[in-house]
Every structure is written in structure tokens, then in C-alpha cells.
Amino acid sequence: MQTEIEPGVVVIGAGVVGLSAAIALQARGLAVTVLEREGPAAGASAGNAGAFAFTDILPLASPGILKKAPKWLLDPLGPLSVPPSYALQIAPWMFRFWRACSASRVAHSMTAQTALMDLSKAELEPFLAETGTLSMLRKEGNLQVYESQAELDASLPGWKARAEHGIEFRHMGAAEMATIQPGLAPRFTHGTFTPGWYSIADPKLYTLALADHFRARGGRIERAEVSSLHPIEGGVEIRTTDGRTVRARKVVLAAGAFSHQVARSLGENIPLETERGYNTTLPADAFDLRTQVTFGGHGFVVTRLSTGIRVGGAVELGGLKLPPNFRRSEAMLERARAFLPGLKPEGGVQWMGFRPSLPDSLPAIGRARATPDVVYAFGHGHLGLTQSAGTARLVADLLTDGKTAIDIASFSPQRF
Template identity: 85%
Template structure:
């Protein structure tokens, strides 16, 4: 069998979206993944297309909250003691990315990618036959005091400057949008332009089916390294197997930096381990996604149930899961949504690939222009998947990228 034009490494939502976009440019494409489609973060995320979430995680606001959060081992942000030394260099880069000038730069870059991703999304959903899975229910961020709302206002002002619509609410206004909130939440902000997908795993599997129906191949193979060769790239996989293609897209999520090392590239990718519990659909009458920002988690309505999840555990790829984090979030959700039925939940932990400045790596490898990186989206892989796919397809076909991608350079560190 002839070598494909492109091999995409990674069968998550970013990799499969890029593979479909490459097919749309007339390229033959194979996808390689060690476990198959939707096996990682694409299966267990909150299901949001968070196009209004333009502010980077690396910001002065998170620095103010971090010391308090880190004191709680089950809180919104934690670093397991066994991993603290290893992550110290990443944390230093994160701290540097929180300076006002860098936050402003990252916000501008993030906004451009968000705008592109939103513009690309609905045509992509129509093309892949998945448009019926799109929901436009908005998002409600809730606050426990007027002081907490006031502390959030600079972020909302930044969104307003980028044309993002929202409205601040009192308790009565919140109850009209989402009944059943505990009275401790006195203020909120509703963002109507917040989209979601009915089932993130089902969506990613549907993309895989569409890709195959158009002649694409998905192969289970654990990639260990890449080697530039004349006219293409050789892929080295576990067990001594090899594959070749004219170009390669590396979209292996939290594992991408390990593969990039084979090209001599040291990219400071870390893993935000996310936890959630998915309850049955009748667990609560949820009408919009609710964000409990002060506690670092969200509650989302999916077709498969009510998902309670979030938080950040900077613990790498190898430590065992700590499902007490899921249990802590569920206990809070019960207190915050008194009518929530907490029984028969399914717990999950997944890896979010995150770079210190909260921007993904999108661009060519230093060692060869035939390898294109597309990873490091943090909490925003689903959100930015269609936009990233457009940029990857532009690079694969030597077209000018739809937006300036200098800020996403894999070599910026």
C-alpha cells in the first residue's frame, strides 16, 4: 500500500479535526493512536465550545488565588508532593507568563484563535454531519458576594472590548435562567454566546466515522519517535514498527512533547489532570452550563448525563488518579445545587496538555518543515479544534495561515 500524504498522530478531537481538514484539501490521510479515537481528554471534557474564554489561565488573578487553593489538597489547584520538584521549571515559566504585558499578548492571540475557531465550527459540523449535536445554552458564572463579582469585572471588561456579549445578574435574574441554585450565590454573569456539544465522546467518535467514510484509515499504534528522511518523515512505533508519510501532524495531546523530543525539541508541555463525575440525565434540571469559578469546577448538561468536573491537578502522566478530587467536587455540587441527585455517577480522570502561557503549539518543527505541531490547548482542545484544523490544513498545503500564528510558535520557549 502506498504511503499516505499525511499521517496524523493522535485520534482526539484536535487530531481528527485536522485529519478531516487535510482530506478536504485533497490529501490522503492516516491517523495513528495508541488506544483509538476519543480515548483521552476528548472523551471526558465538559463539552463546551468556550469561545468567550479568551483570558489565559496564566494571569495575575490566578496568582492571587493560587496560594489559598494550593493549601487544599482537594481544591481547585493542587500539585502532588511527589511531582512538585519536577514541575518547578514549568511553574516558573507560568509565573513569568502572568506579567501584564504577556497576559495582554496572550489574550490577543487567544482571541484571534477563538474567532477563527467559532467561524470554522458550524461549517465543519455541517460537513461532518454532526451539526445536530450543537447546543447554544449559554454559560452562567456564579459568585458568592458582590465583592467576588467586582473582582471579576476586569476580565469582563476585556471580553467586552473584544465584542463578547454578557450580562450581570442578581439572584432573581439567575433563578430565571437556572432555578435551584443555593442562596449563597448572590450574583452571576450570563454569557449567551457559549456553545456546547451534546456528548464530547460521541462527537469525536462521529468524526472518526466520517473520516473513515471519506477513505481515511485509523490504526492503533504507539508512536515513539519521528525521523526526517528524504521526501518525508519516518515514524518509529513500539515494537520496531515504522510508517512513512510525506508530512506528519503531531496532535497527541499530553504525550506530544515526548514524541517531539525525538526531533531534538524540548517543549515545556505539562499535564493538567482533570477529574469529573457524570451523573444520570435526571440528576438535576440543568438548563445552562454553570461555572463555580471560585471553586474551580463546572456542571454541564450532556445528552449522556450531568457532568460535574474541572479543577487542576498538576501531576504529570504517571501518578495514579486521586478520585477523592472527583468526590470533593461532587460534594460541593450537592451543596451548591440542593436538588442534585448524587447517585450512580461514573468517575473519570484525563490529561489536559498545557503550556505555561496558556496558548497551544501550532507550527512547524525546528528539525523539519514536514512535521507540524498541533497540541497544548489545555482546557480548550474541543473549543479550538476547528480553528486549529484550518491552520494545520493551511500549513500542510503551503497556504498562508488564516491568522498570524507567530504567537503559537512551538519554539517560543
């Protein structure tokens, strides 16, 4: 068996969280190698909606989602679905999700989420400037649209919570909505515009740019699928599926939806599940989109990227092994055609990716129980891009100073 020695840090995962952490550690003077099973931006970092959703402080696990879930689950192509063949396997996770929807737990999760959002927003622009990607940042806001006064009224508790955390927004009627985003179907009578919602020109190109910056600063990215981690004296032994062994002083596990499989080798059973996200990216001239539009009642968004118009979202809790069901992409595109009558649906490219999600909607950020030389950074759900710079700061703090910029007790990997 071949053995290699790495004197510094090995980061497992070359998505936006892993690469951001690798760059932050590099900036602290550490030698860093990234191991990635497929290559940079191969997973959810490539196909997300491109939003830095710093105002999205409400956890997915909430009483509101419980009210909508029964209706949504009846529609196999709706905003939330569980394939019948996966229902039994995901039942324990769903039970934890249900428990996380209690008022006290939602309040706790919101406080923790807000702290991470504030840190991530504060860290973002300096991080973009350092990595030469600041020109990719867009500040075009987000328009959440509603089909009735009743639907707007139902959303008001969530907006009240945002207001209490200092988040700026304004409610409006159809006429004002049309000045922000012309071309909406008349069925949308009310909306809420959030100016502090940022986005990136294209999430895949951004993640690839981070990889280039990391390499230019002396970092290495190697193709390897990690099978297990083993504490050893002075560090960690990393074993790969092709029989290699790498020894590093410190390891960051940021392998997205596959992270829990590696964590099991350290004796931890972390309830990570997969939100399978779907989208269709249309040509750039498909619609005159001026802000990201969220159709919350239908569980999807439409986003303008530098590479096209992306229609995507929804949640399919179907694990890592079932084949993609691209009828979900088609259903969202069909709805988008009805909601944006001028949308040209031709020439789209479909995509499905794995969003790593924990039952309480908070990521796992912290040390492994078996050894302080392994730090976890995964489980961000649909907020990986949003929280990447903040997570990178926390990982770098843990592996250098030992004292983190914010309290990370709520993100403990052992909280379950």
C-alpha cells in the same frame, strides 16, 4: 523491521484536535492516515465538559490566578493542586507559568487567544455541517455564579477585557439568575450570563462521530504508539513502539499530553505539562440543568450532556504517571450537592483525563524546527474542543497553501 510507505499525511493522535485536522486535510484532497495509541476519543476528548468556550479568552496564566493560587494550593482537593511527589519535577514549568503572568505577556496571550477563538467559532458550524454533526451543537450559554458583590467586583476586569473584544454578557442578581437556572443555593447572590457559550451534546460521541466520518471518506485509523520521528529525504520516518516503521511525506503531531515525548526525538524540548482533569457524570435526571453553570471560585462546572449531568473541572498538575486521586471527583461532587440542593448524587461514573498545557496557556501550532514536514498541533489545555476546528484550519493551511488564516507566530512551538 517492517517498513510501510504512506504517500500522504500521517496524523498522530485521534482526539478531537487530531481527527479535526485529519478531516480538514482530507477536504483539501490529501490522503490521510491517523495513528493512535489507544483509539479514537480515548483521552481528554472523551471526558471534557463539552463546551465551545469561545468567550474564554483570558489565559489561565494571569495575575488573577496568582492571587488565588496560594489559597487553592493549601487545599489538596481544591481547584488547583500539585501532588508533593511531583512538585520538584514541575518546578521549571511553574517558573515559566509565573513569568507568563506578567501584564504584558497576559495582554499578548489574550490577543493571540482571541484570534484563535474567533477563527474557531467561524469554522465550527461549517465543519459540523460538513461532518454531519451539526445536530449535536447546543447554544444554551453559561452562567458564572458569585457568592458576594466583592467576588463579582473582582471579576470585572476580566469582563471588561471581554467587552473590548465584543463578547456579549450581562451581570445579574439572584432573582434573574433563578429565571435562567432555578435551584441554585441562596449563597450565590450574583451572576454573569454569557449567551455566546456553546456546547456539544456529548464530547465522546462527537469525537467518535468524527472518526466515523473520516473513515467513511476513505481515511484509515490504526492502533500504534509512536515512539519517534526522523526526517528523511522527501518526508518523515515514523517509528512505533512495536517495531514498525512508517514513512510519510507529512506528519501532524496531535497526540495531546504525550506530544512532547515524540517531539523530543526531533531535538525539541517543549515544556508541555498535564492538567489532570476530574469529573463525575451523573444520570440525566440528576438535576434540571438548563445552562452550563460555572462555580469559578471553586474551580469546577456543571454541564448538561445528552448522556448525563457532568460535574468536573479543577487543575491537578501531576504529570502522566501518578495514579488518579478520585477524592478530587468526590470533593467536587460534594460541593455541587451543596451548591445545587436538588442534585441527586447517586449513580455517577468517575473519570480522570490528561489536558495538555503549556505555561502561557497557548497551544503549539506550527512547524518543527528539524523539518517543515512535521506540523505540531497540541497543548490546548482545557480548550482543545473549543479550538479544534480553528486548529484544523491552520494545520490544513500550513500543509497546503502555506499561508494561514491568522498569524500563528504567537503559537510557535519554538517560542520557549
